[in-house]
Amino acid sequence: xxxxxLPLLSTAPVERRDAARNRVAxxxxxxxxxGGCGVExxxxxxxxxKAGVGKGTVFRRFGSREGLMASLxxxxxxxxxxxxxxxxxxxxxxxxxxxxxxxxGASRLRLHLDQAALIEAAGRTWGENPAxxxxxxxxxxxxxxxxxxxxxxxxxxxxxxxxxxxxILRQQIGHGSMTEAEVLAGWEELVRRVAPQDGxxx
Amino acid sequence: xxxxxLPLLSTAPVERRDAARNRVAxxxxxxxxxGGCGVExxxxxxxxxKAGVGKGTVFRRFGSREGLMASLxxxxxxxxxxxxxxxxxxxxxxxxxxxxxxxxGASRLRLHLDQAALIEAAGRTWGENPAxxxxxxxxxxxxxxxxxxxxxxxxxxxxxxxxxxxxILRQQIGHGSMTEAEVLAGWEELVRRVAPQDGxxx
DNA sequence: AATGAAAGCGGACCACGGTCCGTTTCAGCC
DNA sequence: GGCTGAAACGGACCGTGGTCCGCTTTCATT
Numbered sequence: 001x002x003x004x005x006l007p008l009l010s011t012a013p014v015e016r017r018d019a020a021r022n023r024v025a026x027x028x029x030x031x032x033x034x035g036g037c038g039v040e041x042x043x044x045x046x047x048x049x050k051a052g053v054g055k056g057t058v059f060r061r062f063g064s065r066e067g068l069m070a071s072l073x074x075x076x077x078x079x080x081x082x083x084x085x086x087x088x089x090x091x092x093x094x095x096x097x098x099x100x101x102x103x104x105g106a107s108r109l110r111l112h113l114d115q116a117a118l119i120e121a122a123g124r125t126w127g128e129n130p131a132x133x134x135x136x137x138x139x140x141x142x143x144x145x146x147x148x149x150x151x152x153x154x155x156x157x158x159x160x161x162x163x164x165x166x167x168i169l170r171q172q173i174g175h176g177s178m179t180e181a182e183v184l185a186g187w188e189e190l191v192r193r194v195a196p197q198d199g200x201x202x
Numbered sequence: 203x204x205x206x207x208l209p210l211l212s213t214a215p216v217e218r219r220d221a222a223r224n225r226v227a228x229x230x231x232x233x234x235x236x237g238g239c240g241v242e243x244x245x246x247x248x249x250x251x252k253a254g255v256g257k258g259t260v261f262r263r264f265g266s267r268e269g270l271m272a273s274l275x276x277x278x279x280x281x282x283x284x285x286x287x288x289x290x291x292x293x294x295x296x297x298x299x300x301x302x303x304x305x306x307g308a309s310r311l312r313l314h315l316d317q318a319a320l321i322e323a324a325g326r327t328w329g330e331n332p333a334x335x336x337x338x339x340x341x342x343x344x345x346x347x348x349x350x351x352x353x354x355x356x357x358x359x360x361x362x363x364x365x366x367x368x369x370i371l372r373q374q375i376g377h378g379s380m381t382e383a384e385v386l387a388g389w390e391e392l393v394r395r396v397a398p399q400d401g402x403x404x
Numbered sequence: 405a406a407t408g409a410a411a412g413c414g415g416a417c418c419a420c421g422g423t424c425c426g427t428t429t430c431a432g433c434c
Numbered sequence: 435g436g437c438t439g440a441a442a443c444g445g446a447c448c449g450t451g452g453t454c455c456g457c458t459t460t461c462a463t464t
Contacts (some may be wrong), residue, residue: 016430021443031415056423056445065421127369128378131351155388156395158374162364167329175332187356193358193396218411218460246451256414258453267451 023061025051030072039069039121040171070129073115080111081135097146098197104139105187108164113173113180116166127165136161147195156194163187225263227253232274241271241323241337272331277318282313283337300347300399306341307389310366315375315382318368329367339362349397358396364390 017025029050033041044065048055062068089095090103090176112119119126138139141157149156162168164187172178204363217225231252235243246267250257256351290298292305315323321328328334343359364370366389374380380388 013429013441016441018429022442043419045419048444055421056444057442059422110210124369128373128377134377137453151386151391152384154375154378155380155385156392158370158378159365159388159392161369162363162367165364165367165369167326167367168364170362171330171335172357175330175336176356176360177359183356183357186354186361189353190358190361190396193398194392196395215411218458222411224412232434245449247449257451258414259412261452262412 022053024056026058026061027071030068038118044146066123066125069118070125073118073122073126076115077132084139097143101143101191106184112164112169113164119166144195149195160191160194161176222253224255227275228260228263232270241319268327268365271320272327275320275324275328278317279334286341299345303345303393304390308386311386314366314368314371321368346397351397362393362396
């Protein structure tokens with residue numbers, strides 16, 4: 001009974017106890033190590049030592065340093081996705097599409113700024129994960145559809161998400177000397193042009 | 203008297219001969235090493251050896267591996283910027299703003315795809331260089347102005363450039379299975395929504 | 405030409421990401 | 435419980451990015 005009733009599609013060949021124990025130990029060690037400091041303290045050896053395992057184990061679990069960073073991001077991302085799928089409006093369902101879209105942008109902006117260092121450290125492992133960018137793109141695409149926007153929604157969705165990426169945000173807030181509020185206002189302006197509510201442009 | 207008559211603003215304290223010789227030798231060595239192969243062959247030690255200098259010299263010149271990559275990109279970027287400033291239309295001056303803007307997108311897209319590996323290897327050193335993103339943003343901003351677009355042009359400009367960034371392009375072309383032409387068409391659609399031309403051009 | 409000082413050079417050295425393989429631990433089965 | 439194969443472990447090992455400091459080169463001045 002410890003297994004799900006429908007393991008037919010289960011691609012995971014059951015994780016061994018020690019492996020599971022070590023995974024959570026490693027994640028906890030990493031989180032604790034990073035408390036207060038930057039990501040640069042997250043040395044693979046340091047994490048391994050803190051968790052009381054060998055260095056090879058860390059690589060076995062997470063594949064690479066980037067993989068470890070991505071795993072650290074997974075928790076928050078999962079929470080965020082849950083908020084989108086079934087959380088309170090306006091981020092979650094129940095609000096009009098445009099409100100949800102704007103809430104999406106604000107929420108995603110916040111998330112990216114909060115986790116900027118980790119996201120950069122995770123590199124492609126995070127950025128190219130379809131479960132991350134793909135989810136956001138799909139969500140925006142659906143909202144655009146609900147708004148009655150016509151055209152290449154797939155492209156427009158990624159185009160709306162692109163300016164929320166960490167490098168762009170740092171460029172705007174760091175070098176461009178914009179405030180977070182100004183960036184958000186700019187994004188909302190962009191959204192209103194892409195998805196005009198008063199009559200639709202072909 | 204060997205100094206310029208008005209060195210007041212000169213921030214470059216004159217480069218020594220050997221330094222200049224080594225710089226070009228290193229850049230040539232790097233370019234030659236990369237011929238045909240990927241960026242991963244560009245080891246700092248390999249480049250140094252090929253150029254016949256010590257490893258320390260490479261770091262002195264370029265600061266880091268990312269810095270070396272950025273320097274390798276500089277040539278192409280300078281050519282491209284020259285093309286925008288004074289090259290033939292429609293990328294250069296002379297064409298209507300919308301044509302120039304679309305030419306900008308197509309050209310930038312090409313450039314980014316061509317140099318994708320190098321750009322990624324250069325990391326922040328390239329991506330956060332104001333002379334790169336800043337130039338493109340300023341150009342787009344000016345074109346938007348000429349098109350009569352109102353609003354926060356500074357933000358809209360960066361928002362139009364964001365979806366042309368390498369990570370987004372690879373997401374679309376790699377995972378999203380779009381073609382380069384489809385991406386370009388999508389971008390043009392985005393542009394037309396941000397800069398609607400009331401009853402003009404197709 | 406001699407000289408002095410500053411800029412440049414080079415390669416030994418260090419830290420960290422990543423690999424490898426002999427050893428240990430787990431879990432399913434008798 | 436004892437066996438067995440497979441999965442996981444651990445830490446020695448390697449390559450590469452990056453630093454450091456004593457030595458060399460350049461160049462302006464005399």
